[in-house]
Amino acid sequence: MFDTIVSPATALYPSAIGIVRISGSKTKDILTKITRKQNFSPRFAHLVRVYDEDGTQLDESIAIFYPEPSSYTGEDMAEIFLHGNPVIINHVVSLCIKNGARMAQEGEFTKRAFLNGKLSLEKAESVLSIVNSSTLAGVKASFKVLKGEFSRVIEDIRTGIIDVLSDIEASVDFPEDVDPDIPKEKIENNIRYNLEKVEKIYSSWKGAKVMLDGAVCVVIGKPNAGKSSLFNILVGESRAIISPFPGTTRDYIDARIDIGGVLIKLIDTAGVRETPDPIEKEGIKRAIELAKKSDIILCVFDSSSEFDQDDKKSVEVSFLSDAQLIIFVVNKSDKGDVLKYREILENIIQSSDVKHKEIEIVNTSCIEGKDINKVREIMKNFVMRGENTDFFALSSRQIGIILSVIENLRSSLEFISNSDYIGSVLKLREALTSLDDIIGQGSSQKVIDDIFKKFCIGK
Numbered sequence: 128m129f130d131t132i133v134s135p136a137t138a139l140y141p142s143a144i145g146i147v148r149i150s151g152s153k154t155k156d157i158l159t160k161i162t163r164k165q166n167f168s169p170r171f172a173h174l175v176r177v178y179d180e181d182g183t184q185l186d187e188s189i190a191i192f193y194p195e196p197s198s199y200t201g202e203d204m205a206e207i208f209l210h211g212n213p214v215i216i217n218h219v220v221s222l223c224i225k226n227g228a229r230m231a232q233e234g235e236f237t238k239r240a241f242l243n244g245k246l247s248l249e250k251a252e253s254v255l256s257i258v259n260s261s262t263l264a265g266v267k268a269s270f271k272v273l274k275g276e277f278s279r280v281i282e283d284i285r286t287g288i289i290d291v292l293s294d295i296e297a298s299v300d301f302p303e304d305v306d307p308d309i310p311k312e313k314i315e316n317n318i319r320y321n322l323e324k325v326e327k328i329y330s331s332w333k334g335a336k337v338m339l340d341g342a343v344c345v346v347i348g349k350p351n352a353g354k355s356s357l358f359n360i361l362v363g364e365s366r367a368i369i370s371p372f373p374g375t376t377r378d379y380i381d382a383r384i385d386i387g388g389v390l391i392k393l394i395d396t397a398g399v400r401e402t403p404d405p406i407e408k409e410g411i412k413r414a415i416e417l418a419k420k421s422d423i424i425l426c427v428f429d430s431s432s433e434f435d436q437d438d439k440k441s442v443e444v445s446f447l448s449d450a451q452l453i454i455f456v457v458n459k460s461d462k463g464d465v466l467k468y469r470e471i472l473e474n475i476i477q478s479s480d481v482k483h484k485e486i487e488i489v490n491t492s493c494i495e496g497k498d499i500n501k502v503r504e505i506m507k508n509f510v511m512r513g514e515n516t517d518f519f520a521l522s523s524r525q526i527g528i529i530l531s532v533i534e535n536l537r538s539s540l541e542f543i544s545n546s547d548y549i550g551s552v553l554k555l556r557e558a559l560t561s562l563d564d565i566i567g568q569g570s571s572q573k574v575i576d577d578i579f580k581k582f583c584i585g586k
């Protein structure tokens with residue numbers, strides 16, 4: 128049992144209606160004291176007078192009483208719809224406090240809803256993002272979480288993982304009781320199937336996030352490829368220093384650009400190469416760190432040079448990054464052999480196992496300003512795609528958990544492929560615990576139940 132809390136539920140500036148919310152066991156008592164009305168029908172809009180301490184009438188309002196457990200918080204609750212003057216609202220709140228309530232802390236009504244089992248954790252978080260979203264797409268994506276669509280998907284993945292666990296755990300612990308040939312391939316496929324579902328949650332959120340918050344685009348590539356030249360053209364002014372000497376850019380430089388209404392934070396970085404120079408080394412380290420956390424990578428190549436180790440390293444950095452869009456910009460088309468570079472890059476893409484990323488190749492000439500618009504167009508389309516994406520608006524806590532589940536499932540796949548069943552089980556269990564954290568559940572009793580379901584009757 129908690130104490131009774133009260134607070135304004137609407138913003139404190141003059142408006143048509145201002146709402147005061149009360150929750151807790153003293154709710155009805157307080158309501159009666161300030162309105163002098165004894166009986167409230169559940170969830171009925173009563174027209175009431177509100178009285179001040181000295182008995183004078185303060186306002187006429189609508190009061191609704193929600194008896195527990197059928198209320199937002201799960202406790203006795205009331206909402207009083209007053210005239211929207213902050214003076215009235217604040218005074219009514221203080222009357223409630225004088226009659227036994229205390230001022231609610233931030234988010235305390237929703238917190239109680241969670242603690243009283245009315246909302247799971249992820250739904251409680253969605254209430255916050257519904258209120259805070261700055262776009263309609265964000266509101267709709269948050270509402271989907273509140274409606275329970277997200278928890279249904281999570282539950283689905285959870286059940287899928289439990290099934291895999293049952294298969295593996297049963298055959299490891301009790302080999303004589305279980306059909307011995309649950310093929311390794313089947314287990315692998317089942318893990319992969321669930322992994323893809325979790326990855327889809329992440330990639331669709333990420334795709335939509337760039338539309339909601341703007342995208343971070345990092346320009347990388349070996350020294351002298353033309354990164355700063357490209358950066359300056361996209362920014363529309365000569366921000367970064369350009370020179371024919373490799374290793375010109377050392378620190379990173381950023382600028383906000385607007386491509387047809389799409390906001391992008393563009394970052395120019397130091398050229399990637401092996402160097403003994405500690406300052407340049409530090410610049411390259413930063414470039415790689417920035418690239419890792421980006422949404423878009425522009426990986427620039429000098430087509431008039433030979434494809435070398437530094438180019439290879441830049442491609443590697445692109446593939447290992449979070450970026451969902453990689454544009455291989457084959458620059459210096461005015462003087463280089465772009466076809467040769469293109470062929471090498473196409474082969475690398477073909478033989479790589481990078482999935483879920485969009486990879487494009489564009490030939491450009493920064494000197495002639497050629498085909499830079501293609502780069503702009505691809506970036507814009509990538510960001511705008513989020514507009515129609517079916518995604519859940521998730522909190523950073525939830526995304527953190529989703530990422531750890533992805534990690535766990537990937538490692539469990541790796542263990543299985545090395546026939547390390549115990550290692551795989553441990554990782555799957557970690558994934559389950561994390562999934563439970565999303566909705567705030569904590570038990571893995573279901574795993575045990577599922578294992579015994581597979582035993583022969585009578586054993």
Ligand SMILES: Nc1nc2c(ncn2[C@@H]2O[C@H](COP(=O)(O)OP(=O)(O)OP(=O)(O)O)[C@@H](O)[C@H]2O)c(=O)[nH]1
Pocket residue numbers: 348349350351352353354355356357368369370371372373374375376377396397398399458459460461462491492493494495
């Ligand atoms: N011919 C030709 N030269 C180019 C092109 N783009 C850039 N350059 C030249 O290539 C040299 C290097 O350009 P930058 O933009 O400084 O290259 P960077 O990749 O930023 O180099 P670092 O900062 O040293 O890593 C400069 O002399 C540019 O003028 C191009 O498309 N064609």
Ligand SMILES: [Mg+2]
Pocket residue numbers: 354355356367368369375376396398
């Ligand atoms: Mg540069």
